[in-house]
Amino acid sequence: MLALLCLVLTLISVHAQDDDQSGFISIDCGIVKGSTYTDNVTNINYVSDADFIDTGEIHNILPIYNSFTIGTQLSTLTSFPQNTRNCYTLKPTQGKGNRYLIRARFMYGNYDFKSQLPEFDVYLGPDYWDTVKLNSSSKPANMEIVHVSSSDYIHVCLVNTGRGTPFISAIEVRLLANNMYEETSFGSLYLFARVNFGTAFGTVRYKDDKYDRLWAPINWANSTFLYTFDTVYPGIFTAIDPPSSVMSTAITPKSPQESFNIGWTPDNITDKFFIYTHFAEIELLKRNQTREFNIYLNGSLWYRKPFSPLNHSTTTIYSTEPEPTAPTYTLTINKTKNSTLLPIINALELYVLKELPQRQTDDRDVAAMWSIKSAYEITRHWQGDPCAPQEFVWEGVRCSYNVTDSPRITFLNLSTSGLNGGIDPGLANLTMLETLDLSNNNLTGTVPNFLSGLNFLKVLTLKGNNFIGPVPADLLAKSNKGLLSLSFDGDSTNETISSCDKNGCKNTKGNKIIVPVIATVASLFVILTAVVAVWMITKQKARDKRRTRTGLEIRKQQYTFSEVQSITDNFNVVIGKGGFGTVYHGCIGDTEVAVKMLSESSLQGDKEFQAEAYLLLSVHHKNLTSLVGYCNEGNQKAIIYEYMANGNLERHILDTNSSVLNWEERLQISCDAAHGLEYLHHGCKPPIVHRDVKCNNILLNESFQAKLADFGLSKAFPTEGGTHISTAVAGTPGYLDPEYYTSNRLTEKSDVYSFGIVLLVIITGQPAITKYENDNMHIIRWVNLKLADGDMKNIVDPRLLGDFDINSAWKAVELAMACVAHTPSRRPTMNEVVMELSDCLVIEKARQETKPKKLTGLNSLNLESAYGPKPR
Numbered sequence: 001m002l003a004l005l006c007l008v009l010t011l012i013s014v015h016a017q018d019d020d021q022s023g024f025i026s027i028d029c030g031i032v033k034g035s036t037y038t039d040n041v042t043n044i045n046y047v048s049d050a051d052f053i054d055t056g057e058i059h060n061i062l063p064i065y066n067s068f069t070i071g072t073q074l075s076t077l078t079s080f081p082q083n084t085r086n087c088y089t090l091k092p093t094q095g096k097g098n099r100y101l102i103r104a105r106f107m108y109g110n111y112d113f114k115s116q117l118p119e120f121d122v123y124l125g126p127d128y129w130d131t132v133k134l135n136s137s138s139k140p141a142n143m144e145i146v147h148v149s150s151s152d153y154i155h156v157c158l159v160n161t162g163r164g165t166p167f168i169s170a171i172e173v174r175l176l177a178n179n180m181y182e183e184t185s186f187g188s189l190y191l192f193a194r195v196n197f198g199t200a201f202g203t204v205r206y207k208d209d210k211y212d213r214l215w216a217p218i219n220w221a222n223s224t225f226l227y228t229f230d231t232v233y234p235g236i237f238t239a240i241d242p243p244s245s246v247m248s249t250a251i252t253p254k255s256p257q258e259s260f261n262i263g264w265t266p267d268n269i270t271d272k273f274f275i276y277t278h279f280a281e282i283e284l285l286k287r288n289q290t291r292e293f294n295i296y297l298n299g300s301l302w303y304r305k306p307f308s309p310l311n312h313s314t315t316t317i318y319s320t321e322p323e324p325t326a327p328t329y330t331l332t333i334n335k336t337k338n339s340t341l342l343p344i345i346n347a348l349e350l351y352v353l354k355e356l357p358q359r360q361t362d363d364r365d366v367a368a369m370w371s372i373k374s375a376y377e378i379t380r381h382w383q384g385d386p387c388a389p390q391e392f393v394w395e396g397v398r399c400s401y402n403v404t405d406s407p408r409i410t411f412l413n414l415s416t417s418g419l420n421g422g423i424d425p426g427l428a429n430l431t432m433l434e435t436l437d438l439s440n441n442n443l444t445g446t447v448p449n450f451l452s453g454l455n456f457l458k459v460l461t462l463k464g465n466n467f468i469g470p471v472p473a474d475l476l477a478k479s480n481k482g483l484l485s486l487s488f489d490g491d492s493t494n495e496t497i498s499s500c501d502k503n504g505c506k507n508t509k510g511n512k513i514i515v516p517v518i519a520t521v522a523s524l525f526v527i528l529t530a531v532v533a534v535w536m537i538t539k540q541k542a543r544d545k546r547r548t549r550t551g552l553e554i555r556k557q558q559y560t561f562s563e564v565q566s567i568t569d570n571f572n573v574v575i576g577k578g579g580f581g582t583v584y585h586g587c588i589g590d591t592e593v594a595v596k597m598l599s600e601s602s603l604q605g606d607k608e609f610q611a612e613a614y615l616l617l618s619v620h621h622k623n624l625t626s627l628v629g630y631c632n633e634g635n636q637k638a639i640i641y642e643y644m645a646n647g648n649l650e651r652h653i654l655d656t657n658s659s660v661l662n663w664e665e666r667l668q669i670s671c672d673a674a675h676g677l678e679y680l681h682h683g684c685k686p687p688i689v690h691r692d693v694k695c696n697n698i699l700l701n702e703s704f705q706a707k708l709a710d711f712g713l714s715k716a717f718p719t720e721g722g723t724h725i726s727t728a729v730a731g732t733p734g735y736l737d738p739e740y741y742t743s744n745r746l747t748e749k750s751d752v753y754s755f756g757i758v759l760l761v762i763i764t765g766q767p768a769i770t771k772y773e774n775d776n777m778h779i780i781r782w783v784n785l786k787l788a789d790g791d792m793k794n795i796v797d798p799r800l801l802g803d804f805d806i807n808s809a810w811k812a813v814e815l816a817m818a819c820v821a822h823t824p825s826r827r828p829t830m831n832e833v834v835m836e837l838s839d840c841l842v843i844e845k846a847r848q849e850t851k852p853k854k855l856t857g858l859n860s861l862n863l864e865s866a867y868g869p870k871p872r
């Protein structure tokens with residue numbers, strides 16, 4: 001079947017090309033890590049490939065091949081002499097379900113002085129894409145595909161097949177409109193050719209083509225060039241939208257020919273083609289002139305009736321299903337008897353149907369694995385999709401495979417991997433995990449209770465680490481019932497510090513406890529517990545004797561009002577005020593503290609006071625303010641915190657008298673706060689929603705480490721079922737989630753919205769609500785207005801004087817805007833927020849380390865056809 005898109009002339013204005021690169025990922029392979037530049041020919045912003053892959057060697061092509069016809073992106077490359085498979089991992093902001101143009105570019109340029117053109121395979125995700133077979137050291141090759149991504153992650157993998165070292169020069173991803181090339185419902189469309197007839201003056205791309213398609217010039221024998229200086233308009237029904245600069249040229253047969261043929265030979269006899277022909281009348285016809293022609297494919301009528309191009313308006317005639325396979329193809333355009341003029345054609349696109357059947361690993365598992373890799377700085381060769389293809393599954397990972405579902409990770413072995421710190425919350429998202437081995441590392445802290453939420457977990461090995469505190473009761477209960485094989489040894493303390501839940505079980509230092517698998521040995525566990533309890537009491541008495549500090553000791557317990565008076569020197573120094581009451585400076589021994597007193601007129605009452613004190617007794621995280629103690633004596637109520645020397649974040653962002661936080665400091669503070677909120681959402685069971693995330697409730701210590709504070713409004717979700725709770729609306733105007741405000745449905749995404757506002761305030765230096773004479777402007781509206789101009793320097797706080805990485809800033813703004821999406825389901829989780837912010841911070845730190853000079857004198861684009869040597 002064929003379809004005709006009549007592109008009606010618009011009489012209003014020229015279709016303006018957007019200068020919007022928000023749908024672009026532009027990677028120049030082989031430039032120094034952290035380097036960025038704007039190409040002076042296309043104005044496309046390019047970044048180094050170092051943040052997308054953790055292997056490879058950078059090289060330059062030899063100067064003899066680096067002529068003015070070679071674009072800047074092709075003058076450098078990254079090669080991969082190590083490992084069989086090396087993968088770039090890209091994560092477009094728009095995510096899965098969208099249509100992308102993905103392009104890989106290769107320019108050998110005898111970079112290795114071997115004068116031997118390599119051959120290697122390229123995969124898109126788990127599926128074979130094509131084999132790179134270069135036929136010249138001096139000419140580039142391109143691979144380009146139109147692909148609807150089924151995952152938030154796009155992997156471009158180079159595979160060594162023993163015929164030379166794989167390399168790559170550039171990777172470019174472009175977001176397409178979802179109604180373009182809808183034939184991708186049959187499969188992906190691998191570009192065979194995209195040609196611009198009627199010109200010899202170089203490849204047309206961005207900005208002429210807002211989707212940055214490469215339209216290559218072609219010299220067609222026995223043809224005459226036609227051109228117009230007038231604009232050729234797209235019609236209101238067009239989706240393919242070739243640019244005017246392409247459609248303003250055409251070819252027509254040389255007289256006296258009345259037809260011409262366009263032929264090509266497929267690379268494989270089984271290739272199925274989709275054909276897109278683009279026509280526009282660009283000559284001014286007289287009244288007695290007519291241009292009309294028929295279109296044939298391999299001798300059969302391809303378009304059902306005679307066709308006449310519209311005046312200065314594009315018409316696309318295209319395949320709506322794959323064309324029948326043939327050893328060769330000939331497209332014939334014949335003048336009809338009624339036509340006084342010869343036929344024309346302006347542009348042509350040919351695509352081969354490429355089926356990519358393998359499913360990628362479930363995005364939740366992939367996000368978790370990248371979080372784990374980042375958190376522990378794992379040096380294993382973890383690249384590409386964790387589970388697919390099966391021959392390249394990640395080391396230490398096993399997966400389940402189902403024909404109808406995405407692969408899921410069921411086995412993870414990180415034993416003896418040099419892991420440091422606590423157990424990463426990202427593990428909670430590996431919901432199908434059956435076996436987890438974290439043994440023989442340097443893990444510290446407590447064993448988090450979220451591990452008990454892994455419903456399919458059968459084997460958990462934790463021995464050989466430095467854990468303290470009790471094993472969560474839920475894990476012990478599972479092991480006692482024979483549902484879990486748990487291996488653990490740890491350090492005992494007298495404090496209950498399990499993850500958000502109290503647990504009376506303690507483990508003894510130096511005693512190896514292998515928790516029984518079979519319920520019949522439960523009696524042995526009871527005996528061991530009794531022995532441990534006696535040992536703990538003895539140890540605690542010895543510890544108490546060793547304490548020699550005079551005065552009040554720091555303890556997480558209740559203080560009397562008289563003790564609070566002593567701590568604060570009779571409430572001598574005020575360091576803050578809020579809805580709760582007044583905050584005073586105090587000292588316990590040599591340790592500074594902050595004492596928050598509940599006033600009788602407080603907007604928070606006894607219920608909120610009790611809630612905050614109880615929560616802080618249960619949660620422990622480096623990015624949450626620590627509880628020292630509390631006072632609950634009649635009407636005298638106080639909460640005693642660790643002292644945060646640099647006060648709250650709002651003062652540093654909005655106070656013009658305060659020193660200006662630089663871009664790296666802002667990103668680090670954002671990461672700290674995000675980690676704290678992530679812990680509440682994903683590291684606690686049940687999950688906790690803060691309900692009042694704002695700059696005022698983010699405190700900074702002497703080293704500017706950020707910690708979340710003020711948990712009086714926090715709510716925990718029920719332990720059984722449910723995705724939300726209904727509760728009275730609470731929070732701060734400007735930061736309050738509008739969906740929660742209108743529906744009373746509280747979810748974790750309500751906190752995500754508030755954090756998005758915090759992030760926008762940090763980025764812009766603007767308050768959540770700006771007051772004008774007759775109106776209030778919300779920060780989201782303010783940022784949207786600035787985004788319409790596309791100038792990031794007008795969005796980021798001007799006090800930074802432009803001293804920031806532009807790509808890091810774009811990424812941070814895009815993340816913030818995703819957090820404040822009106823529909824909660826479209827907002828990221830705090831796990832994802834932490835990962836994205838970490839990426840922003842890495843980019844900025846790399847800039848600080850290298851501080852590359854601004855690149856100037858960039859070479860012009862390659863003027864040769866982009867379809868000379870093909871990667872086949």
